[in-house]
Amino acid sequence: MKGKVIFGIVAVMVSVVLMSSHGFAQEIRAYMGLSPENNAKVVNFIKGKTGIQILQTFQSFGEIEAKVKSEAPNFNADMITGCGSPLAFMAKKNQWVVPYDSPAWKGVSSEFIDQDKNWFNISNFSFVLVGNKNKLQEKGLSMPKSWKELLDPKWKDQIVMPSPLSSGTANMIRFAFLALYGEEEGWKFLQALDKNIHHYTRSGNAPTDLVGRGEFLLGITSDENVKKRIDEGYPLIWSVPQEGIGYDGTFALIFKTTKKMAECKKVIDVMGTPEFSSMMAEIGYVTPRPAENKLYGKVTPKYIKLDLGYAAEMRPKWNDIWKEKFRTEFK
Amino acid sequence: MAEAGSFHVPRFGVRERVKAFLNAELVNILAAILFLLLVIFLLYPILAVLIKSIKDPEGLTLSYYVKFFTKGYYFRSLTNTLLLGLMNTLVCLIAGFCLAYLTTRGPLLLRKPLKLVAMMPLIAPPYLFAISLIILFGHNGIMTKAFGIKWSLYGFTGVVIAQTLAFIPLAYLMIENTLRSLNPNLEESAYDLGASEIRIIRTITIPLLAPGILKAGLLVFVMTIAEFGNAAILGGRTPFLAPDTYTMIIGEADFEMGSVLSVILIIPCIIIFFLHNYMLTGKKFTTIGGKPVASEPRKMTPLVKIPFILIASTVGMAIIVSFGMVLLASFTRILGVNNELVLMHIKNFDSNLAIYNSIKVSLIAALIGAMVGTLLAYVIVRGKFFGRSFIEMISLSGFALPGTVIGIGYLLAFNAPPLKLTGGIMILALNSVFRFLAVGVEAGISKLHQINIEIEEASADLGANFMVTFYKIVLPLMFPAFIAGFIYTFMTTLVSLSAVVFLVSPGFELAAVRIFDRAVYGEIGNASATTMKLVAIVILCMVILNYITKKTGFDVSQKKGSVTV
Numbered sequence: 067m068k069g070k071v072i073f074g075i076v077a078v079m080v081s082v083v084l085m086s087s088h089g090f091a092q093e094i095r096a097y098m099g100l101s102p103e104n105n106a107k108v109v110n111f112i113k114g115k116t117g118i119q120i121l122q123t124f125q126s127f128g129e130i131e132a133k134v135k136s137e138a139p140n141f142n143a144d145m146i147t148g149c150g151s152p153l154a155f156m157a158k159k160n161q162w163v164v165p166y167d168s169p170a171w172k173g174v175s176s177e178f179i180d181q182d183k184n185w186f187n188i189s190n191f192s193f194v195l196v197g198n199k200n201k202l203q204e205k206g207l208s209m210p211k212s213w214k215e216l217l218d219p220k221w222k223d224q225i226v227m228p229s230p231l232s233s234g235t236a237n238m239i240r241f242a243f244l245a246l247y248g249e250e251e252g253w254k255f256l257q258a259l260d261k262n263i264h265h266y267t268r269s270g271n272a273p274t275d276l277v278g279r280g281e282f283l284l285g286i287t288s289d290e291n292v293k294k295r296i297d298e299g300y301p302l303i304w305s306v307p308q309e310g311i312g313y314d315g316t317f318a319l320i321f322k323t324t325k326k327m328a329e330c331k332k333v334i335d336v337m338g339t340p341e342f343s344s345m346m347a348e349i350g351y352v353t354p355r356p357a358e359n360k361l362y363g364k365v366t367p368k369y370i371k372l373d374l375g376y377a378a379e380m381r382p383k384w385n386d387i388w389k390e391k392f393r394t395e396f397k
Numbered sequence: 398m399a400e401a402g403s404f405h406v407p408r409f410g411v412r413e414r415v416k417a418f419l420n421a422e423l424v425n426i427l428a429a430i431l432f433l434l435l436v437i438f439l440l441y442p443i444l445a446v447l448i449k450s451i452k453d454p455e456g457l458t459l460s461y462y463v464k465f466f467t468k469g470y471y472f473r474s475l476t477n478t479l480l481l482g483l484m485n486t487l488v489c490l491i492a493g494f495c496l497a498y499l500t501t502r503g504p505l506l507l508r509k510p511l512k513l514v515a516m517m518p519l520i521a522p523p524y525l526f527a528i529s530l531i532i533l534f535g536h537n538g539i540m541t542k543a544f545g546i547k548w549s550l551y552g553f554t555g556v557v558i559a560q561t562l563a564f565i566p567l568a569y570l571m572i573e574n575t576l577r578s579l580n581p582n583l584e585e586s587a588y589d590l591g592a593s594e595i596r597i598i599r600t601i602t603i604p605l606l607a608p609g610i611l612k613a614g615l616l617v618f619v620m621t622i623a624e625f626g627n628a629a630i631l632g633g634r635t636p637f638l639a640p641d642t643y644t645m646i647i648g649e650a651d652f653e654m655g656s657v658l659s660v661i662l663i664i665p666c667i668i669i670f671f672l673h674n675y676m677l678t679g680k681k682f683t684t685i686g687g688k689p690v691a692s693e694p695r696k697m698t699p700l701v702k703i704p705f706i707l708i709a710s711t712v713g714m715a716i717i718v719s720f721g722m723v724l725l726a727s728f729t730r731i732l733g734v735n736n737e738l739v740l741m742h743i744k745n746f747d748s749n750l751a752i753y754n755s756i757k758v759s760l761i762a763a764l765i766g767a768m769v770g771t772l773l774a775y776v777i778v779r780g781k782f783f784g785r786s787f788i789e790m791i792s793l794s795g796f797a798l799p800g801t802v803i804g805i806g807y808l809l810a811f812n813a814p815p816l817k818l819t820g821g822i823m824i825l826a827l828n829s830v831f832r833f834l835a836v837g838v839e840a841g842i843s844k845l846h847q848i849n850i851e852i853e854e855a856s857a858d859l860g861a862n863f864m865v866t867f868y869k870i871v872l873p874l875m876f877p878a879f880i881a882g883f884i885y886t887f888m889t890t891l892v893s894l895s896a897v898v899f900l901v902s903p904g905f906e907l908a909a910v911r912i913f914d915r916a917v918y919g920e921i922g923n924a925s926a927t928t929m930k931l932v933a934i935v936i937l938c939m940v941i942l943n944y945i946t947k948k949t950g951f952d953v954s955q956k957k958g959s960v961t962v
Contacts, residue, residue: 095904102914102915122904123901124914129647129648132647132649132650136652136808137812140814140817142819142820231644233648264551264633265551266634267917269919271918275920278919279535279919280536281535282536298731300734382651389470
């Protein structure tokens, strides 16, 4: 009797395990690093156009990079549908990806597609300055017009920004300032800014929410969720300071190891269509096919001139410098 | 069929011989299999971390360790972590002891409600307290605004408070179990002889409690320094090892330094584990006086009663308010910004799949864990082979290993053939099985010590073979230990974050990871609602389990008694 029970339990467990490892034909697994809501929008859009279900878990760009690096060359996903530039460049260099000359991506400018067709940039995102309207008013302060104004001691412990050690957005913020001021002056700026930063958050979008809830007055944050939070009723104001903002891409690519090449190609094709660009622009991204942007409107914001490849290469070294300079405090 | 007939006679002989062999050697075979499992799923991953930390492309190197000890920021992280662990352990033990003393020796009226409150945090993710502390004491928190508090929550103190509240129940549970199984006669005789209550506590209760307190201390220390949810959300600019390890792997994709941090994180745990084992050898006096006797509520002297109740009620209030805040947040649009009551977070069913996955993983883990634990206990107590105490030590060491380290170890060890488990569901369950094995094993061992081996020998003498004896006698008697292992593994797997965060794969989200991501992301409402759903489901599971065990004649509270000490 007992033996039967145990046998039954084991049988049930084995079948559960078998079932869960058994994939369905029209499903692909992808690493996807947009915000949870925006991931869902992309998944639904792709499903509507192709019938392909993308299985994904919300992970930050950094998490995806670590996963992919640790799994190489036995990836647990078929493709990436949203990662930062460091991983896209790394994947190309290590030949983890299959190039695909998609007809749907013809005519897209070179910022958005690799010249060897290894990666596809589905949308640019940037960072902006956000402030809490109510709290600023309460304190009789106004939004800074220039990044330099953030160095004013009146903002001491009132600014939050993400940490480049854990966030792709922050990595972009850092290399934008290093490009804007030049490396030597750039580090001096970041060090001066550090005096006013309360702490560095883990996620690139966290400052939007922290400032929105009034925990802090100002935040340097990903532009991804700003419009959405304002629509939800957070007392946020945002601005592009006069020096401009940096940008990074959101990259898609197909892993060499996938057994579902046809499905992956279909997904890439859809991402090259004007409709997909319109959908992404509606969320607030700057897209490969020009479309009116929900956050910035018809004008593209002023960009700081960047070299994404150089930034990807320099990141480990910049991380070491970062830790030396900003990590020894005890509060 | 014809063939089978022609081999009938010799095969019968072989079968008999195999049967006899099995009968005699089954314990050893079982032990060998279990030992192999322990090696593969506990020692090998740890070894993988160790190797990763001393290897670079050119060969063996200590350069990563040199970097750790020469760079201030890593070292700072270590000292902060140790300080956090020690402070937390101390506070948790004191609060846990006060609570346990009150629920076993204190006024009857207080016992049940206090116990209930003290156990509450066990069923929620530990970082629930980070969320509620931000709601209350953040820069824009309710209390901060109401009282104009100038204190900044983000930093060392905030983390200590959150971690303490999260792990008091662990300390309480262990101490309460030992305290309940202590024979109160000794204390009562001392009382009758005129000793003051303080003196009794100091010279009788606490010394008798030593094993329980030691174990509670070890467990709290390990959990505190490994579970990084609170430190990641509330740490501000204060570095701690566990979240640093997480960032090192997940943010910087630097597996070598991540492994170094892991090894460093293990060292204090191992030291305390051996210290604990060493101090417990030859201290078997806890069972003095045989069966526990229900203790009559004694009149506590105000000198003890007032401070104890003060401490207990502070802790109790903090826990209740924390849960209340999270409940409130899950019914409010944006707590603190727009306090309109809404159902949108609760009605957001995106998290259902994650919760379902968590339950599935926890059930698998609990089932395997309880089985492996019970069997291990059996071979440790009844086996007669060399190295039994080594197996015992390994199987108990799981709980001294920080979850982050196990997570990274599994990621490194099982990512390539022959044992490629990453991306699947089993890796999520297995890491919990071996991390939380100790509880089932200990419960099994203590149960087996109570069962006289003569019953088994009688069964064997009457002609039953090993399998029959095992099924008919040993298994039923060990069922409570099985249940103990099952419940503990189930509950901890459901809410634990530190290991699985490295192991989840696309399309298979777990509730604990999802809540953590949402909380870090800033979506307090969503995170709170998911937490509340998880808590409701755990409570439901406990009620069902309670019902089943009552129906089958077991009392769950009795099982919990055997859970720990």
